[in-house]
Amino acid sequence: MPKAKLVILIAGAFLTLQAQAVNLLQLYQEALVNDAVYSSARANLSAGQEASVQGRANLLPLIGISGTYQHAQRDNVPDIKSRGYTLSLSQPLLDVAAWQTYEQSKLSVAASEAAFAIVQQDLILRVAQAYFDVLAAQDTLTALLVQKDAISEQLASAKRNFEVGTATITDTHEAQARYDLVIAQEFGAQNDLAIKRTALQQIIGKAPAELAILRKGVELSAPEPAQINTWVSSAEEQNYVVLQQKLALEIAKREITRNRAGHYPTVDLVASRSDSNQRNSAISSLNSGTGPTSAIGLQWNIPLFSGFAVTSRVRQAIALEDKSRSDLESARRFAAQNAQQAYLGVTSGLAQVKALQAAEVSSRSALESNRLGYQVGVRINIDVLNAQQQLFITQRDLSKARYDTLMNSLRLKSAAGSLREQDLVQINTLLIQP
Structure with missing residues (x-):
């Protein structure tokens, strides 16, 4: 009997919660x-x-890398392969x-x-x-x-x-x-x-x-x-x-x-590093290229006329x-x-x-x-x-x-x-x- 009463009380409490009105x-x-x-x-x-x-x-700096790879072949001409890359950085200063x-x-x-x-x-x-x-x-x-x-x-x-x-x-x-x-x-x-x-x-x-x-x-x-x-x-x-x-x-x-x-000028700090290489397949020992090149400097631009x-x-x-x-x-x-x-x-x-x-x-x-x-x-x-x-x-x-x-x-x-x-x-x- 006590268990039955407990069940009834719990059920009643649950129904009361269910019937609770919601507020604002x-x-x-x-x-x-x-x-x-x-x-x-x-x-x-x-x-x-x-x-x-x-x-x-x-x-902020603008950094990018670009590269090329080229395989040239023509009749009666030895194959020529070339490749190269350029790493560049540009930082606005003005x-x-x-x-x-x-x-x-x-x-x-x-x-x-x-x-x-x-x-x-x-x-x-x-x-x-x-x-x-x-x-x-x-x-x-x-x-x-x-x-x-x-x-x-x-x-x-x-x-x-x-x-x-x-x-x-x-x-x-x-x-x-x-x-x-x-x-x-x-x-x-x-x-x-x-x-x-x-x-x-x-x-x-x-x-x-x-x-x-x-x-x-x-x-x-x-x-x-x-x-x-x-x-x-x-x-x-x-x-x-x-x-x-x-x-x-x-x-x-x-x-x-x-x-x-x-109308105002702009000034950027620019830096780059590049390298290129070219190889002739007819003469495997013959390679040509400029070698790694690094550069740093300033780049400026002054607009003069833009059609109003x-x-x-x-x-x-x-x-x-x-x-x-x-x-x-x-x-x-x-x-x-x-x-x-x-x-x-x-x-x-x-x-x-x-x-x-x-x-x-x-x-x-x-x-x-x-x-x-x-x-x-x-x-x-x-x-x-x-x-x-x-x-x-x-x-x-x-x-x-x-x-x-x-x-x-x-x-x-x-x-x-x-x-x-x-x-x-x-x-x-x-x-x-x-």
Whole structure:
């Protein structure tokens, strides 16, 4: 008997673990592994980090070896065999264009890292948005089911009152109309929930399990610091899109110098060692060749005229620098706008949540009063139905306001360039098992 009890307890514990709802942080960790957009960005980062290696290669020695082997044979002419090799080394000493290419490659790596950071923040926002969209759809469906039960009771009550003659058929028709309407809304809510779960599945790569829900009556915190100008200033300087455009502008500036280097001389250190040998088969003892030869020296080149191509490329690079500068200003303005909108979204959302919490209490009291008034005959059926619908709308709007406020807090940090996984950890503490 004790063994049987132990087996039951173990099985019960296993089923409890299996039924455990997943939370926001767990889904984010799954998305890090399975999201195709994030995986693509990670591969793109690995590719971008090779730019500095390739740029540095133009400043390092170029070493090569080449060789020849030739067997010549003609009619009435003895065979002649020749072979030789050349080992060469070239080390740039003065090459402005190569140096600017190297500097650009380092900036390109930093730009790749900024682009990856943008995708990282975007993944946090996409996972959180999809998660809260599912919770909002669930809240809507749950509220509709509760409302359907309440209307069903009201419909049954109206029918009973009509049968005993204390109410008109109008009450029954009104309740039936509301019941039919909520049935249609229920189908729509079920479809919306399925769509929202599919959107979440696209990110994590599999059908999501049951989700942990937001704790009832949770208190949401205001932005820290509480000054909008601080967030806007941070967005204008630290937003990753802004950083990316800053790097693009610096690359464009160096591109001008690199193209101007088409007019500058280049100096290389060159060294070589070669040897050749020729043998006549008719006279096996006859070999000829120059013998091993070593050489070292400087090689310089001064461009004089290239058909105005260099001048044209410089003008083109200057125009592209102007474009990059305008793109940077546009990115700054857009980041500042996003920070302002998100900050106002958080502050107004907090006020809205507080107001809707009070409205929920009032709507619940109004529903109870109307139900009591209907029972004693001072209220009609439509009053009760309207009070029920008002409570449902208030509850739906309250849950959505909470989710929107949380999302705006994440968007605010994203605009300021400070959004991290730790922010999801903090929100995750607000979730509980359903």
